[in-house]
Each structure stands twice: as C-alpha cells, then as structure tokens.
Amino acid sequence: MxxxxxxxxxxxxxxxxxxxxxxxxxxxxxxxxxxxxxxxxxxxxxxxxxxxxxxxxxxxxxxxxxxxxxxxxxxxxxxxxxxxxxxxxxNWRNVWPYLRSYLINLQSRRRAFEVGEHHYDLGNEFYAAMLDSRLTYSCGYWKEAQTLDEAQEAKLDLICRKLQLEPGMKLLDIGCGWGSLIGYAAQKYQVECVGVTISREQRAYVAERYANLPVTVHLQDYRILDEPFDRIASVGMFEHVGHKNHREFMQVAKRCLKKDGVFLLHTIGKAKPAHTDPWTEKYIFPNGEIPAASQITRAAQGLLTLEDLHNLGPDYDKTLMAWHENFERNWPRFADRYGRRFYRMWRYYLLISAASFRVRRMQLWQWMMSNDRLGGVERIC
Incomplete structure (x- = not known):
C-alpha cells in the first residue's frame, strides 16, 4: 500500500x-x-x-x-x-466479447493449457507469499475463522465432511491447484487421492510436498479422465470450463463417479449468463467464464442429482482482502522480477474482485450432487 x-x-x-x-x-x-x-x-x-x-x-x-x-x-x-x-x-465494443464466447469454444482442448501457462505458472514462490500456508487459491470459510490459514483449513474440512470421506475411499480433485484439498484429505481422512491440473508449476509442487502421502497428480485436461472414484471434488476450476463444455464436464463427473458416489462442485457464479469482464479475460484469466446457476443445473440435468446448494459469496470478499494484504506486504521481494506495471495490474485484479463479491455481483457456490444415491446426502454447513 x-x-x-x-x-x-x-x-x-x-x-x-x-x-x-x-x-x-x-x-x-x-x-x-x-x-x-x-x-x-x-x-x-x-x-x-x-x-x-x-x-x-x-x-x-x-x-x-x-x-x-x-x-x-x-x-x-x-x-x-x-x-x-x-x-x-x-458501446459496440462490448458486444464482441459476448458474441465471441458464443461463436468460439474458448475452452477447447487445444486452449486448455493457456490459463495455466499465463496465470498459474507465475511461480510457486509468488503464490506462496500471497496465499495461506497450503497454497489454497479459492474462497475460504470464515464462519468461525480469524485468520486466512484458519479460513482455508475450515473450507477444506467442510468439503471433506460434505463428501463424507472415510478411510480407504478414493477421491478425485478436478483442477487440484497446489494440492491443498487432496493433501488435507489424504492426511486427515486417510483417503487415496488423485488430482489433475493444467499447470506444470502446480504439478511439481504437489509431487514434492505430498510425496509421503497417497497422492497422485496428473498434468492433463479433465476430459481425458475415465476411472472410477468414490468421491469427486472440483474447487475453483469450473470457471475455466466454459458454457460450451459444461455438459461434457458433468458427463466426465458422471462417468468417473461410482453409483453411490458424491460430487462437490465449488465455483464462482453469477445470477445470469454473461461474458467475462474483458479486462480480466485479457490480463488475468484467459478464456475464463463465470457460470450462471441456470447453466450448471442444465448441464447436470439427467446426469446427477442436486442434493444441496450452499452460497459462501460474502466469504470471498474477506479472502481476497487477506490475499491483497499478503501481496502488499511481500511485494518488495518480487518488485524487481515483475515490475511496477504487474504490481498495479495484480492489486487491481484482487481489489476489483473483492468489490464484485462485496456488491454481490459474484457469488461462491458449493453444489452437492449424487449419482443415483438412495436416501440423499446429509447436509453439512
């Protein structure tokens, strides 16, 4: 500051x-x-x-x-x-991003690795300075938390409890990031975990940090997945899927989820379909697209049963402000490497995002879905 x-x-x-x-x-x-x-x-x-x-x-x-x-x-x-x-x-310029997202599959397999190279491969040291100790790059759960570390651990445990993890189960994390969920689940709930990511930096980090746990991470597009799992989670990745691929994403979840399995989708969302903010798409998340609730339900229709929907939107404002505080405090370590223009770009990204959640333009949802599960899924919030 x-x-x-x-x-x-x-x-x-x-x-x-x-x-x-x-x-x-x-x-x-x-x-x-x-x-x-x-x-x-x-x-x-x-x-x-x-x-x-x-x-x-x-x-x-x-x-x-x-x-x-x-x-x-x-x-x-x-x-x-x-x-x-x-x-x-x-003006007329605002029409093009909307048309572009509907005319072109911006999240095709050919484009899948672009956001990893542009955003997530900035450097593990940089993200470690901004995020919590587990490098959890998604909304924390601040219900009883006082610090960023506490909020992120509370979120990870909330997901594990919602999934009703038990020792011996096999968990898939689609878009595992730096492995905070699979590392936590393997250590605290004694489950075998598999993660997929499109970031080489993330894969290397997970392989090194969790080498002593039953955790495997693959550098691959999610569409290739074809293996049975007891539980599936996807945390902060669906924003990179795009409306043209929502249905295929749900088909992959259906294909990989055992008959009595449970799937948790943790994603940013908007009230109605809209193109991504042009500045954010250009500088922060290439090909990104925030889904609407109607798009998610339509994509899952006939494949998975919705069991519960939890809105944590206000918690993302606090999470982003905590990231911004860490970023400002640690910036001198990175100033020579990234430069003043990057500094202004990154703080702009963090603070406009916080404002968007504060004004409720964006939400954060956890969708619980089952695969033909008799008796439903216990609600845990």
Missing amino acids: ASEQQDAIEVPAIGRSRHFVDEILAEADIRINGDRPWDLQLHREEALDEIVARHSIGLGETYMRGDWDAQALDQFIYRLLDADLGRHIS
Whole structure:
C-alpha cells in the first residue's frame, strides 16, 4: 500500500475542466481529485476519454499505466458497481466479447493449457507469499475463522465432511491447484487421492510436498479422465470450463463417479449468463467464464442429482482482502522480477474482485450432487 501511495504523491493531481465522467461518478458519490479514500485521483486528463471509449479495458489499462489512483481502490470499484455506472458507458465494443464466447469454444482442448501457462505458472514462490500456508487459491470459510490459514483449513474440512470421506475411499480433485484439498484429505481422512491440473508449476509442487502421502497428480485436461472414484471434488476450476463444455464436464463427473458416489462442485457464479469482464479475460484469466446457476443445473440435468446448494459469496470478499494484504506486504521481494506495471495490474485484479463479491455481483457456490444415491446426502454447513 505504501508503494501505491508513493506513486500518487509523485504524480500530482492535474488542473482540469469538468468532464462527462464527473457527472457519471457523482451518481456513486465519487469525486475526481476529491479528498475521500474512494475518490479518483487523476494524473492524466486523456485517461477519462479512454475510459469512456474502452469501458472495462480502458479503466483497467489506465490504472495499470498510473493515469489515476484511488487510495481505497476496492471502495472505489464497489461504488461503481453498486451504482451500476456501466449502463452509461456502453458501446459496440462490448458486444464482441459476448458474441465471441458464443461463436468460439474458448475452452477447447487445444486452449486448455493457456490459463495455466499465463496465470498459474507465475511461480510457486509468488503464490506462496500471497496465499495461506497450503497454497489454497479459492474462497475460504470464515464462519468461525480469524485468520486466512484458519479460513482455508475450515473450507477444506467442510468439503471433506460434505463428501463424507472415510478411510480407504478414493477421491478425485478436478483442477487440484497446489494440492491443498487432496493433501488435507489424504492426511486427515486417510483417503487415496488423485488430482489433475493444467499447470506444470502446480504439478511439481504437489509431487514434492505430498510425496509421503497417497497422492497422485496428473498434468492433463479433465476430459481425458475415465476411472472410477468414490468421491469427486472440483474447487475453483469450473470457471475455466466454459458454457460450451459444461455438459461434457458433468458427463466426465458422471462417468468417473461410482453409483453411490458424491460430487462437490465449488465455483464462482453469477445470477445470469454473461461474458467475462474483458479486462480480466485479457490480463488475468484467459478464456475464463463465470457460470450462471441456470447453466450448471442444465448441464447436470439427467446426469446427477442436486442434493444441496450452499452460497459462501460474502466469504470471498474477506479472502481476497487477506490475499491483497499478503501481496502488499511481500511485494518488495518480487518488485524487481515483475515490475511496477504487474504490481498495479495484480492489486487491481484482487481489489476489483473483492468489490464484485462485496456488491454481490459474484457469488461462491458449493453444489452437492449424487449419482443415483438412495436416501440423499446429509447436509453439512
């Protein structure tokens, strides 16, 4: 945070005439060059025209360049979203991302490894500095937790209890990340675990950290899976599947789940289908797509039975702010390696995400599904 404040001091607010953006921001009680934490401090006048012309991309890229700042960036974005200011700045450019996602399978097998190379392979040391001690890159469960480590362990245990794991069972984790769930389940619940990932860095980390546990990790696309498991989980991976592949994903789960098996899907979600924010898709999660509840139920229809749906959305705001705190504190270790532009990009990503969950634009769901299981599944929250 100190580094960001220093940037703002070095580039003083400019003298300027009133702009169309002033009127828009006023609806969210945001002032340009105001003195409140959520006010926008403008360093380059032309940035306002770029924001109007390029919408989400313009807002994010002008921030990355240092054209503007906000002392409390998460509060600034929260106010933008809460006032729905995007309705004032729409143009033909916003139609293309929506059409593109429907015309092209952005999450095809050929594209499957792109997000791993772009995002998850930034370096295990970098993620270790930002995340909890198990490198859990998904929403924590803060019901009784006070720290990030406690929230992530509570989430892992919640998943294991929902899955009703028992010693000797075999668990599949589709999109296992750095292996926090399979490592925890193998150690605490004495189950055999298999994980799949599209990140080489993640695979290497899991193989080394959990070498003494019954944990196997494969570098492969989920669509190749064809092996029976007692339980299946997918935590924070479904956002990379895409609506054109939702049905196939559920078919894979059905194919790999034993007749009395249970499947837990932990995913970010939106109220209705919509294309991914263009800035986020370009700079953070290539080919990403947040699913709507209707898309998930339609994909599972006739394959799996919905047993329970749990919304943890507000917990993601706290998780992201905890990640941001770790990122800011540890940034000096990575400043020379990644540079100032990356720093502004990454903090923008973390804080706009926190604001999106705070304003309830995005949710975090845990879907419990069964495979022809008689008597249903016990609800545990």
